[in-house]
Structures are given as C-alpha cells and as structure tokens.
Amino acid sequence: MVSKKYIASKALTSFTTLFIVLVVNFLLFRVMPGDPGRMLIRDPRAGPDAIKRLEKQFGLDKPMHDQFYLYLRELSRGNLGLSFAYNKPVSKVILYRLPNTILLIGFSFIISTLIGILMGSIAGWKRGSKTDSAIFGFSLVATWLPSFWVGTMLLLVFGFWFRAFPIGGIITPAKVFNNIFERWRDILWHMTLPTLALLLWYVGEYVLLMRSSMLDVLTEDYMVTAKAKGLREFIILKDHALRNALLPVATLTMINLGYVVAGAIQCEIVFAWPGVGKLIYDSLMMRDYPLLQGAFLVISISVIIANFLADVLYSYLDPRVG
Amino acid sequence: MGLLGLMLISIFAFFSLGAPILSPHDPYEFGPMEDVLIPPSREYLLGTDDVARDIYSQLLYGSRVSMIIGLVSAAISTVIGSTVGLISGYAGGKIDELVMRIVDIIMVIPGLPIMIVLAAILGPSIWNIMIVIGVLGWTGTSRIVRSQVLSVKERPYVEAARCIGASAPAIIFFEVLPNVVPIIFAQTMMGIAGAIYSEATLSFLGLGDPTHVSWGMMLHFAFSSGNMSTAWWWVVPPGVAIALMVLGFTFFGSALNEVLNPRYRHR
Numbered sequence: 093m094v095s096k097k098y099i100a101s102k103a104l105t106s107f108t109t110l111f112i113v114l115v116v117n118f119l120l121f122r123v124m125p126g127d128p129g130r131m132l133i134r135d136p137r138a139g140p141d142a143i144k145r146l147e148k149q150f151g152l153d154k155p156m157h158d159q160f161y162l163y164l165r166e167l168s169r170g171n172l173g174l175s176f177a178y179n180k181p182v183s184k185v186i187l188y189r190l191p192n193t194i195l196l197i198g199f200s201f202i203i204s205t206l207i208g209i210l211m212g213s214i215a216g217w218k219r220g221s222k223t224d225s226a227i228f229g230f231s232l233v234a235t236w237l238p239s240f241w242v243g244t245m246l247l248l249v250f251g252f253w254f255r256a257f258p259i260g261g262i263i264t265p266a267k268v269f270n271n272i273f274e275r276w277r278d279i280l281w282h283m284t285l286p287t288l289a290l291l292l293w294y295v296g297e298y299v300l301l302m303r304s305s306m307l308d309v310l311t312e313d314y315m316v317t318a319k320a321k322g323l324r325e326f327i328i329l330k331d332h333a334l335r336n337a338l339l340p341v342a343t344l345t346m347i348n349l350g351y352v353v354a355g356a357i358q359c360e361i362v363f364a365w366p367g368v369g370k371l372i373y374d375s376l377m378m379r380d381y382p383l384l385q386g387a388f389l390v391i392s393i394s395v396i397i398a399n400f401l402a403d404v405l406y407s408y409l410d411p412r413v414g
Numbered sequence: 415m416g417l418l419g420l421m422l423i424s425i426f427a428f429f430s431l432g433a434p435i436l437s438p439h440d441p442y443e444f445g446p447m448e449d450v451l452i453p454p455s456r457e458y459l460l461g462t463d464d465v466a467r468d469i470y471s472q473l474l475y476g477s478r479v480s481m482i483i484g485l486v487s488a489a490i491s492t493v494i495g496s497t498v499g500l501i502s503g504y505a506g507g508k509i510d511e512l513v514m515r516i517v518d519i520i521m522v523i524p525g526l527p528i529m530i531v532l533a534a535i536l537g538p539s540i541w542n543i544m545i546v547i548g549v550l551g552w553t554g555t556s557r558i559v560r561s562q563v564l565s566v567k568e569r570p571y572v573e574a575a576r577c578i579g580a581s582a583p584a585i586i587f588f589e590v591l592p593n594v595v596p597i598i599f600a601q602t603m604m605g606i607a608g609a610i611y612s613e614a615t616l617s618f619l620g621l622g623d624p625t626h627v628s629w630g631m632m633l634h635f636a637f638s639s640g641n642m643s644t645a646w647w648w649v650v651p652p653g654v655a656i657a658l659m660v661l662g663f664t665f666f667g668s669a670l671n672e673v674l675n676p677r678y679r680h681r
Contacts, residue, residue: 233657388528
C-alpha cells in the first residue's frame with residue numbers, strides 16, 4: 093500500500109519545484125537587462141514621464157517583495173498579463189492553444205510508448221542477435237536525429253514532393269464540414285506528419301529504456317527459477333520478464349516528460365501546428381515577452397503536475413516504492 | 415562502435431580546424447545576384463542559399479561553432495556536476511539528501527523551455543548560449559558521479575587515507591577523484607553530444623548568435639526564408655551533419671561507458 097509519507101514527500105518536492113519555477117519566472121523578466129518599463133513601451137520616443145506613469149500603473153515602483161506578492165496574487169486569479177502581439181490576455185491565448193498540444197502529444201506519446209515497449213522487449217529478449225542490433229542501431233540514430241530536422245525532411249518529402257499530406261496547420265482553412273467525422277478526418281490527416289516525426293523521436297528513447305530494463309531483469313534470480321520450472325518461453329517473457337521490466341520504464345517516463353515537451357515544441361514549429369510550442373516560437377519572433385513567460389509557466393506547471401501524478405501512480409504499480 | 419564514434423569526431427575536428435583552408439568561399443559574404451539559390455555545382459559544391467552564400471563553406475564553419483559550444487558547455491556542466499556529485503557522495507547523510515533533493519527539483523523543470531526563455535532574455539551571443547546550456551545540463555553527471563563515489567569511498571585505500579589523517583578535500587581530490595575520472599570522461603562525451611543538440615535546437619528557433627554561422631542557424635534561415643521546399647541542398651546537409659557529430663560523441667561515450675561501468679561488464 094502506498095504510504096501517506098511517500099505521497100507527502102513527493103508533494104513537497106513538487107511544491108518546491110513549483111515555487112522555484114514561479115520565482116525564476118518572476119525574476120527573469122525583471123532582473124535581466126532591459127528594465128520592464130522600457131520593455132513595456134518598446135518605443136524609444138517615450139519620455140521619462142510616460143515610463144514613470146506606466147511603472148506606477150503596473151506597480152513597478154514598489155519594492156521587490158511587494159511586486160512578488162502582487163505577481164502571485166494575480167497569478168492565482170489566472171491573470172498572466174497581456175500579450176503584446178495578440179492584445180488579449182495571455183491566459184486566453186494559451187488556453188485556446190493548449191488542447192491542440194495535448195492532442196498531438198497524447199496521441200504520439202501513447203503510440204510511441206506501445207511501439208517502444210514492444211520493440212525494446214524484443215531486442216532485450218533476443219539480445220546479441222541481428223534483430224537486436226538492428227533495433228538498437230535504429231533507436232540510437234532515431235533518438236539523436238534532431239526532431240526539427242526529421243520534421244522538415246518529412247515535410248519536404250511527403251508534403252512538398254509527393255503532396256500526400258498537408259504542409260502545416262491543424263485543419264483545412266475555410267473548409268465547410270458536413271459532420272463531425274469529416275472534421276476529425278481532416279484533423280487526423282493534418283496530424284499524420286507531425287505525429288510521425290514525434291514518433292520517430294520518442295520511440296528510440298523508449299526502445300533503449302525498455303531494452304536495458306529487460307537486460308537487467310533477465311539477470312535476476314526469478315528468471316532462472318522460471319526457466320527451471322520448465323515454463324514455456326512465451327509465459328516467462330509475458331508474466332515474469334515483461335511485468336518487471338516495465339517498472340523502470342514507468343519511472344523513466346516521468347523523468348522524460350521534459351523531453352516529450354521539447355519534441356512537441358520543435359514539431360509544432362515545423363508543421364505550424366497551432367499549439368503552445370508554436371506559441372513560444374511566435375512570441376520569440378514578435379518579442380512578446382508576457383506571452384513567452386506565460387507559455388513557459390504553463391508548460392512547467394503541466395510537467396510538474398504530470399510528474400507528481402506519475403510518481404503516485406508508480407508507487408501503486410511497485411509496492412516496494414514508498 | 416566506439417571506433418566509429420572516434421572516427422566521426424576526428425573527421426569533424428579536422429573540418430573545424432581546417433575550415434579557413436578547406437572553404438572555397440567566405441561563408442559570410444553575399445555572392446552575386448545570379449548565384450542565388452543555385453543547386454550543387456562545380457563552383458558551389460553544395461549550392462548556395464538565398465543570398466548566394468556557399469553552403470559547403472557555411473557547413474565547414476558551422477562545425478567549428480558546434481565543436482566549441484559542445485566542448486565549452488560540456489566542460490561547464492562537467493565541472494559543476496562532478497563537484498556536486500563528489501561532495502554530495504562523499505559527505506553523505508543530510509548534505510547528500512539535501513543536494514539530491516535539489517537535483518531532483520532541477521530535473522523536473524523542463525529543459526528546452528527554460529533554455530529558450532534564458533537565451534531569449536540574455537540575448538543572442540555564443541557565450542550566453544554556452545553558459546545557458548552548461549549551467550542547465552549538470553544534473554545527470556552529478557547523479558552518476560555521486561553513485562560512483564558512494565562505492566569508491568568504502569574502499570580500503572580511502573579508509574587508509576582517512577586513518578593517516580588526510581583532510582576531506584584531500585581525500586576527495588587525491589583518492590576519490592582519480593577513480594571516478596573515467597566515468598566523468600564518458601559522461602562528458604555524452605554532455606558534448608547533448609550540448610551540440612541543444613545549440614542546434616536553439617539556433618533553429620532563431621536564438622543563435624547571428625555573427626557565427628551554425629548548422630541550426632542554417633536550418634533556421636532555410637526554414638524562415640520559405641525556401642526549404644525547393645532548396646533541398648540547403649536543408650539536408652546541416653541536419654545530417656548535426657546527427658553525425660552528435661552520434662559520434664554518443665557512440666564514443668557509450669562505448670567508454672560500457673568498458674568502464676562495472677554494471678554492464680558481465681552482460
């Protein structure tokens with residue numbers, strides 16, 4: 093059974109991380125070169141009076157700790173500031189894009205986990221064989237090929253040369269759909285290439301994890317016992333090896349959430365997928381700092397929460413933990 | 415595999431050292447109007463970009479940027495990571511627990527987004543990129559070094575040093591460190607690969623140093639100028655180069671790891 097102490101300790105770590113992210117996010121845009129007043133107006137013609145007035149309006153004349161308190165208060169109300177480029181609240185802009193990112197990440201994440209676990213266990217089980225070296229080599233290369241470049245290549249070949257898939261976006265613009273199925277078919281069609289690019293990236297990592305975890309399990313004593321009992325190879329693989337080998341993969345999955353997010357950011361940019369990652373790129377291009385700050389915060393908080401949930405889930409899976 | 419890695423590293427080291435001699439053109443100089451976006455030819459081995467700069471020369475100079483950023487960033491994160499790992503592992507107890515807690519916390523914060531934010535605020539310079547990548551990338555090294563130190567510090571010669579009254583810093587430096595150096599070295603190779611990768615990603619996002627041509631930046635310009643659909647000679651080489659260089663360091667690093675890490679030896 094999961095102990096309360098374990099969950100409490102994980103929750104404490106998560107809260108500390110959250111607090112640090114908040115502090116970093118607060119400080120980054122204040123301590124760094126270029127004072128906020130200047131950044132707000134971004135017009136060299138603005139006189140000192142105008143800047144003073146703005147600083148007062150935004151509370152920038154108050155001492156640092158008061159500013160931090162204000163920042164936390166506004167944050168707790170869901171106020172992430174105003175986007176320069178969209179002239180809308182940052183929270184609205186991000187919330188509008190978040191489902192698209194979750195759709196893309198979730199879809200590729202689930203498929204790549206399944207494929208990765210399958211390929212990884214085969215490679216680990218048949219270690220030293222030709223199949224193993226082929227899968228191992230493929231995974232190493234796939235993990236280290238830049239995700240944005242793989243995306244670009246897929247786009248070049250399937251989008252521009254063969255014209256088999258759309259070259260970007262999430263839906264055909266200005267198209268009228270008769271029913272919800274046609275709409276989703278169009279979305280899935282747009283999603284094929286980005287998903288493929290992400291798959292190639294994620295799968296490699298999973299195969300490597302699963303393979304090494306499998307290799308660890310195979311040297312355990314209970315594997316010898318299972319063999320000595322005369323069980324069929326498939327049963328040993330399914331009930332004895334796979335179940336135990338999956339545990340470390342579950343832990344590493346959560347450590348890798350940052351990796352998952354990084355891949356999604358790159359793919360969204362290449363395929364113009366209107367998610368939070370693309371938003372980061374756009375805010376960089378337009379020097380829209382409030383939006384950049386907000387997107388960073390939302391991504392970090394999502395990762396921290398997912399991490400905590402995974403930690404708790406893992407302690408259920410493996411009673412030895414906690 | 416390690417040999418293949420070493421070969422790839424040597425080839426790129428040769429390219430980056432010999433870039434000024436090997437390049438047929440100045441990678442920064444705009445060519446004549448009629449040479450814009452021409453496919454590979456005798457004059458331009460890998461064609462030209464949208465302002466008629468030679469892709470081949472850019473590629474050669476780009477390997478310099480990747481090499482330097484990889485080496486410096488990995489050096490920064492190796493120094494921080496090893497120091498933290500050595501102290502935490504040797505001290506043990508409360509200090510160890512606290513330090514590993516902090517490492518856990520840093521590991522949760524997603525790497526690429528914070529790198530993007532830092533690079534965007536600090537501004538595009540090659541030094542800022544090195545520092546950002548180096549300062550954010552030490553957690554893995556610290557963990558591995560720590561676990562290695564935990565086993566090394568129980569060995570008899572460490573105990574002997576303690577008996578003759580050697581101070582903790584002296585033991586860490588003269589007894590423990592020499593025994594974890596191989597692992598640190600293997601880890602540094604992986605760190606270089608990671609740093610090259612991060613630099614390419616940041617440059618692709620337009621956060622690179624505009625005064626130094628890099629592979630990520632070449633891809634950024636190919637992408638943002640809208641020419642990637644036609645100018646394959648502009649898009650394919652930088653990506654292949656990034657992958658090969660990164661693979662070179664990874665192969666070498668993991669081969670070293672396999673030899674040095676006792677956990678893998680008897681498999």
